[in-house]
Amino acid sequence: MSNDTVIRIRGARLIDPYQGLEAPDADIRILNGRVLASQEGQQYPEEVIDARGLWVVPRLIDMHVHFREPGQTWKENIETGSQAAAHGGITAVAAMPNTSPVIDSPELVEWEAKRARDLGLVRLYPVGAITVGSEGQELADLYRMQAAGARAFSDDGQPVMSSQMMRAALSYSTTLRTPIINHAEDKSLSRGASVHEGRPAARLGLAGVPETAESAMVWRDVLLAALTGGRLHVAHVSAMDSIDALAWAQHRHLSVTAEATPHHLLLTDEALTAWGYNPVTKVNPPLRPEASRQALVTAVQKGLIGVLASDHAPHHQDDKARPYPDAPFGISGLETILGGLVTALIQPGLMTPMNALKLLTTGPDGVLGLGCQGLAPGQPADLTLIDPGHVWTVDPDCFYSMGRNTPLQGMALTGQARAAMVNGRWVMREGEVLSS
Amino acid sequence: MLDLLQSAQRLKQDLLEAPVKKSAALRGQAFVNLFFEPSTRTKNSFELAGKYLGADVINFQGKGSSVEKGETLYDTALNLEAMGVDLVVVRHQASGVPEDLARYLSVPVVNAGDGFHEHPTQGLLDLMTVWERNPHLDSLHLVIVGDILHSRVARSDLWGFSAMGARVTLVGPPSLLPTALAVPNVSLTTDFDAALADADVVQVLRIQKERQSMAGMPSVEEYRLRWGLTAARAKQLGPSAVILHPGPQNRGVEIDTPVMADPRAHILGQVENGVAVRMAVLDRLMGGDHE
Numbered sequence: 001m002s003n004d005t006v007i008r009i010r011g012a013r014l015i016d017p018y019q020g021l022e023a024p025d026a027d028i029r030i031l032n033g034r035v036l037a038s039q040e041g042q043q044y045p046e047e048v049i050d051a052r053g054l055w056v057v058p059r060l061i062d063m064h065v066h067f068r069e070p071g072q073t074w075k076e077n078i079e080t081g082s083q084a085a086a087h088g089g090i091t092a093v094a095a096m097p098n099t100s101p102v103i104d105s106p107e108l109v110e111w112e113a114k115r116a117r118d119l120g121l122v123r124l125y126p127v128g129a130i131t132v133g134s135e136g137q138e139l140a141d142l143y144r145m146q147a148a149g150a151r152a153f154s155d156d157g158q159p160v161m162s163s164q165m166m167r168a169a170l171s172y173s174t175t176l177r178t179p180i181i182n183h184a185e186d187k188s189l190s191r192g193a194s195v196h197e198g199r200p201a202a203r204l205g206l207a208g209v210p211e212t213a214e215s216a217m218v219w220r221d222v223l224l225a226a227l228t229g230g231r232l233h234v235a236h237v238s239a240m241d242s243i244d245a246l247a248w249a250q251h252r253h254l255s256v257t258a259e260a261t262p263h264h265l266l267l268t269d270e271a272l273t274a275w276g277y278n279p280v281t282k283v284n285p286p287l288r289p290e291a292s293r294q295a296l297v298t299a300v301q302k303g304l305i306g307v308l309a310s311d312h313a314p315h316h317q318d319d320k321a322r323p324y325p326d327a328p329f330g331i332s333g334l335e336t337i338l339g340g341l342v343t344a345l346i347q348p349g350l351m352t353p354m355n356a357l358k359l360l361t362t363g364p365d366g367v368l369g370l371g372c373q374g375l376a377p378g379q380p381a382d383l384t385l386i387d388p389g390h391v392w393t394v395d396p397d398c399f400y401s402m403g404r405n406t407p408l409q410g411m412a413l414t415g416q417a418r419a420a421m422v423n424g425r426w427v428m429r430e431g432e433v434l435s436s
Numbered sequence: 437m438l439d440l441l442q443s444a445q446r447l448k449q450d451l452l453e454a455p456v457k458k459s460a461a462l463r464g465q466a467f468v469n470l471f472f473e474p475s476t477r478t479k480n481s482f483e484l485a486g487k488y489l490g491a492d493v494i495n496f497q498g499k500g501s502s503v504e505k506g507e508t509l510y511d512t513a514l515n516l517e518a519m520g521v522d523l524v525v526v527r528h529q530a531s532g533v534p535e536d537l538a539r540y541l542s543v544p545v546v547n548a549g550d551g552f553h554e555h556p557t558q559g560l561l562d563l564m565t566v567w568e569r570n571p572h573l574d575s576l577h578l579v580i581v582g583d584i585l586h587s588r589v590a591r592s593d594l595w596g597f598s599a600m601g602a603r604v605t606l607v608g609p610p611s612l613l614p615t616a617l618a619v620p621n622v623s624l625t626t627d628f629d630a631a632l633a634d635a636d637v638v639q640v641l642r643i644q645k646e647r648q649s650m651a652g653m654p655s656v657e658e659y660r661l662r663w664g665l666t667a668a669r670a671k672q673l674g675p676s677a678v679i680l681h682p683g684p685q686n687r688g689v690e691i692d693t694p695v696m697a698d699p700r701a702h703i704l705g706q707v708e709n710g711v712a713v714r715m716a717v718l719d720r721l722m723g724g725d726h727e
Binding site for chain 2: 197198199201202204205206207208276277278318321322323324325326
């Protein structure tokens with residue numbers, strides 16, 4: 001594509017939560033990475049894309065991914081992670097800092113962002129560590145990391161166990177205006193456990209963790225957000241009582257947001273019965289019973305949970321080939337998140353496409369304070385073309401991610417990205433990722 | 437299951453109680469005892485069961501092996517299979533390892549105890565020990581007492597006895613009773629004395645201080661007082677009751693010394709039947725169509 005050719009996407013249904021705009025027969029023109037106004041750029045030749053039957057959606061953000069670089073590049077790296085995002089139709093991600101070394105300094109934040117920028121496949125917003133080395137002992141350089149581009153702080157993978165440390169981090173967040181993301185898990189309740197403490201776990205003889213390990217800490221964090229006035233974002237909510245804490249926070253007008261994952265919306269701990277001791281079901285927090293799954297869906301519908309995030313946590317197959325209790329937690333999710341969203345929420349009619357797509361657009365944009373304005377004229381052209389009715393079967397062998405573990409394997413999902421564009425450049429078309 | 441018990445009984449009479457304990461049933465067959473967790477009784481029992489039937493057996497310990505040098509247990513098992521073994525017996529501290537191995541291997545895999553999932557041959561030998569004395573298993577009330585949460589023996593007994601129609605009561609400290617195990621015909625209680633009132637069989641589990649963190653475990657004195665099969669408690673049991681213990685025993689903790697010698701206790705009978713049921717299992721999986 002030369003710099004003076006306009007890309008014109010015609011016939012798609014525009015769903016733009018950033019502008020609150022929905023149009024059945026959109027006509028979007030892009031030049032030099034930006035969206036054109038209707039009268040602009042008419043002197044340039046056009047490449048016309050026929051997108052009839054598809055949705056065109058601005059910047060889709062998955063605000064919880066693990067790209068494993070630096071330090072664990074046999075599991076994933078920024079390039080393969082970016083490719084997985086592009087393949088899944090996700091044009092922006094927030095990357096968690098639990099790499100090796102942990103992203104806990106401005107230099108590492110800059111390095112990570114630059115790596116992703118040079119690849120140009122996905123916008124990457126670094127998440128910095130709350131504490132040095134995510135060890136929970138001393139606060140990391142939050143201000144300097146924020147200046148270097150960190151959009152949030154988290155010790156994800158580890159909870160902030162110390163209430164005093166969490167209080168300090170939330171206090172900082174009032175002046176940083178950047179959220180503190182906590183992986184809520186009381187380690188003393190979850191020690192040694194690998195699945196939800198329920199009937200399937202009891203049958204399989206696997207040590208279980210009760211929902212209380214999560215919800216007790218979510219309540220603590222919400223109360224600390226009330227104490228400090230800080231900005232709290234609760235990662236991957238899975239427990240029923242966590243939802244009550246979120247409702248309480250909303251009632252008190254606290255700065256508390258939360259995310260859910262597609263796997264917690266789609267699956268229950270009965271997946272353990274189906275998969276047996278195959279650790280594709282091993283994920284933290286664990287898959288919960290049906291009642292919790294339904295409560296989670298309701299919380300998303302009601303807006304108590306405003307973000308869908310994949311918690312893309314790829315692992316090498318050798319790591320996952322260990323006995324269930326010894327295998328690491330985590331599954332690959334970037335390439336199924338969009339299908340998960342449509343299948344769990346839109347296709348059954350639980351949410352309108354506009355409201356459901358907020359979970360991947362204005363929801364995470366608001367949490368991270370990005371200020372995206374969608375496909376308004378002059379804005380960077382980040383967009384995804386989605387075939388909303390396409391039914392496909394999840395086959396991890398087709399993933400771009402190096403991690404091939406997902407309990408969604410073999411499941412039929414509805415809705416798939418057909419093409420994705422970042423900054424006016426196609427990064428994926430018809431399932432093929434296009435490197436720059 | 438009944439079929440297995442019958443063949444175990446036959447093998448016990450024909451072989452175990454015979455003057456020359458050697459059969460040619462499994463001559464030319466070889467199996468491996470793959471033990472990643474310490475075990476004396478079960479390992480020796482499988483080994484003797486195989487030898488009595490004429491099979492060759494090698495013992496493989498997790499310690500000092502290639503597993504310690506970093507080999508995955510799946511590679512270890514595949515290597516052993518490549519050497520021509522006809523069956524693998526496996527004991528592992530992680531639940532599910534035998535099932536996983538069975539997916540990788542083309543030879544049969546026998547579970548000799550995995551994590552706190554199951555210990556099927558223990559379940560069979562317990563069934564056999566009771567069945568020899570009372571073939572009407574469906575009329576029985578089995579009481580299992582101990583750390584139910586972390587016990588694979590409890591689970592195998594539970595599934596075995598309830599499959600035969602018996603009623604099962606699980607007894608233990610409240611922190612070690614998994615409520616999710618409550619299924620039809622199975623009840624949970626912390627009151628050992630109440631459960632004993634109409635018990636036909638009492639399985640006394642070993643207190644496993646080496647397993648898991650012992651959060652939720654009362655002191656030894658308190659344990660004995662509430663959940664130990666003391667001599668006084670044994671008096672509450674009827675004359676035809678059967679007392680079982682999978683061993684090894686902590687005398688004076690979960691079971692008192694005089695109870696070990698009680699004529700209703702069949703603890704050594706369990707050990708003998710262990711060899712018999714393992715012979716039956718090995719014969720079933722490795723034996724040809726001889727009979």
